[in-house]
Amino acid sequence: MTLNNSDTFKMFDAIVIGGGPAGATCAYKIAANGHSVLLLEKAKFPRFHIGESMVPYLYKLFEMIDISDKIKEGGFVQKNGVEFLTGTTGDLRRQNFGNVAKGQTPFSYNLNRARFDKILLDHAQDTGAQVLQEADVKKLIFDGERLAGVEYQYQGCRHEARANFVVDASGRAGLIAKHFNLRKMNNKLQNVAVFQHYKDVVAENNPGVEGDVLFSCHEDGWLWGIPIETNVMSVGAVMPLSILKQSNPEEIFKAHCDRSPRIKSAIKGATPLFNKPKVELDFCYYSEQFTGPGYFIVGDAACFVDPVFSGGVFLSMLCGLKAAEAIHEIFDGKDDLEACQDFENLCKTGYDSYFRVVYSYYYEFNRDMNKMGLNLPGGFRFVLQTFAGDFWAERDQPVLSYLRSKKEWDTFEQPFERIYDCPIYPDTHYKAADPASFTPPEDFLESINTQTQTETQKAAVL
Structure with missing residues (x-):
């Protein structure tokens, strides 16, 4: 289809800026609901993107947007758990996703983002976007105070498109948030990641359970080891920027990997894919508003949270989905302000809860994931449920009830109505009123004896 030149414009029900997970999910749902939608993506897919480890709740979201079969066909690495190594104490434990509440999906995936993001974008297009x-996108177009469209560059020409709604899923570019000066930096979380991908990984060298993420922390930061293909592993070292400035990225990366013997073992003999390690700023930020006249802001365009708990893609896709549902509700007659407020309350609840979990890890438990898992109120069943993606838990859910009580960890200055109803598993989850005869915490955060790791790996419940 040939778009109109700059003298005229094409009208859509919605325009989505950005084709990453949030934008593609939003465009898919808008099209699936029978509305016209134009998605404008600056890059050419497939393209590289970091952020490959996913939470278990994401798989249910795959089912909600009718893409789970395509994900299975994609042959992505199934993630059945995470191992946590506390370097300062040598405490090694495994979080088994098989212990989520009955009725929930007991696994997730590690995703090669270049392949996954393209599948998701193609899914939106196949559905009608x-x-x-x-x-x-070069310019935002307004009709009075309402955002009404965009000007964009495509195939060497300038074009204009207008819509009832514009959804900003432009990631860190944050076109709408920056235009309205809505973005605020989070000074509590300012880390940097140095990472490398390794190919020709030898499975026998990995001391962990197949598919598991290897997580290791030490006094200066933490590391990830994520198998994103059967023979490819993503390895990253996260640290304060001040530490990175003490040396060059190559030396810092090697030094931090040397502090994680299990990750070092997993990549023994493997070949680096990049000429040198890449650097990514993990500086966190948030937007005070997610909606306004004629627009919605979703995904990293709205908030970016430290990646330690792997919830970023999940929250981005969920907010993209909910923006599309809000747009459909408005077209169906729901009051604009009510639909927008419901959307913003749900998204803010999710991100505020997620920030609190991250603060607890860094500031309350000093980057000791095992200590965090065993000592947060309520026992590890509620910790696992929170880690898995339930950021909308009921008022009396012990973990989030405790974290919400810390006023110094409030994310947003503008008040919002907190949502206590999980949009993924509204009825299938652990509840504070459940019997006290739950499996003891040790079974939820299994201690691993490194001397008998081979036997543990063989006996692990996958």
Whole structure:
């Protein structure tokens, strides 16, 4: 389809800026609901992106957007758990996703983002979204105070498109948030990641359970080891920027990997894919508003949270989905302000809860994931449920009730109505009123004896 030149414009029900997980999910749902939608993506897919470890609740979201079969066909690495090594004490434990509440999906995936993001974008297009790649949004168009469209560069020409709603899923570019000066930096979380991908990984060298993420912390930061293909592993070292400035990225990366013997073992003999380690700023930020006249802000365009708990893609996709549902409700007659407020309350609840979990890890438990898992109120069943993606737990859920009590960890200055109803598993989850005869915490955070790791790996429940 040829778009109109700059003298005229094409009208859509919605325009989505950005084709990452949030934007593609939003465009899919808008199209699935029978509305016209134009998605403008600046890059050409597939393209590299970091952020490969996913939480278990994401799989249910895959089912909600009718993409789970495509994910299975994609042959992505199934993630059945995470191992946590506390370097300062040598305490090694495994979080088994098989211990989530009955009725929940007991696994997740590690995703090669180049492949996954393209599958998701193609899914939106297959459903009816008009997708333009290498289309760069240059200007926001207003009708009075209402955002009414965009100007964008595509195939060497300038084009204009207008819509009832514009959804900003432009990631860190944050076109709408920056235009309205809504973005605020989070000074509590300012880390940097140095990472490398390794190919030709030898399975026998990995001391962990197949598919598990290897997580290791030490006094200066933490590391990830994520198998993103059967023979490819993503390895990253996260630290304060001040530490990175003490040396060059190559030396810092090697030094931090040397502090994690299990990750070092997993990549023994493997070949680095990048000429040198890449650096990614993990500086966190948030937007005070997620909606306004004619617009919604979703995904990293709205908030970016430290990646330690792997919930970023899940929250991005969920907010993209909920923005699409809000748009459909408005077209169906729901009051604009009510639909927008419901959307913003749900998203803010999710991100505020997620920030609190991250603060607890860094500031309350000093980057000791095992200590955190065993000592947060309520026992590890509620910790696992929170880690898995329930950031909307009921008022009396012990973990989030405790974290919400810390006023110094409030994310947003503007008040919002907290949502206590999980949009993924509204009825299937652990509850504070459940019997006290739950499996003891040790079975939820299994201690691993490194001397008998081979036997543990063979006996692990997958």
